[in-house]
Amino acid sequence: MFQPTASFSSFSVDDVEKARAFYGGTLGFDVADQMGGLLVTVPGGQTVFAYPKPDHVPATFTVLNFEVADLDAAIAEIEGLGLHLEHYPSTPEMPVDGRGVLRDPDSGMGIAWFTDPAGNVLSVVTRAAAGAGHP
Structure with a gap:
């Protein structure tokens, strides 16, 4: 049986620093560097991972x-x-x-x-x- 211990969502961004400014600055969420991307803690304590992708669409x-x-x-x-x-x-x-x-x-x-x-x-x-x- 598949038994994960947690889950989170992720999506790509074309510029990690712009994402940091938006999610951390504009929206005021906690943002931490992780594996070249950003771990964003959203209201409720859940996290999402924004990762860089050069050909982001x-x-x-x-x-x-x-x-x-x-x-x-x-x-x-x-x-x-x-x-x-x-x-x-x-x-x-x-x-x-x-x-x-x-x-x-x-x-x-x-x-x-x-x-x-x-x-x-x-x-x-x-x-x-x-x-x-x-x-």
Whole structure:
């Protein structure tokens, strides 16, 4: 039986120093050097590993989600840091508003996306509000 002792996620960046400045400086997370990359401790104590890759191409999907209690407050904080939300096209399956935010009126969930300096997609997301929507 496969029995790991822990797990973590990783993604590539094209510039470790820019990643250090972003994750450690702009976002204020703990960042430690590890194997030529960065071990980033995110809220909740989990870690992610950002490793250098000379031919880095950002993923076309979200690589890291930050759960927040208040989506609009988190968006204001992100914008206050000089970051900008990504604006994906609104579709019937993904009806985003004019700010680029997807909200589910049934569940109370919401999500907004932004990128790191390497173009990796990150998000702030709320879970379903207590008593909202379906279990």
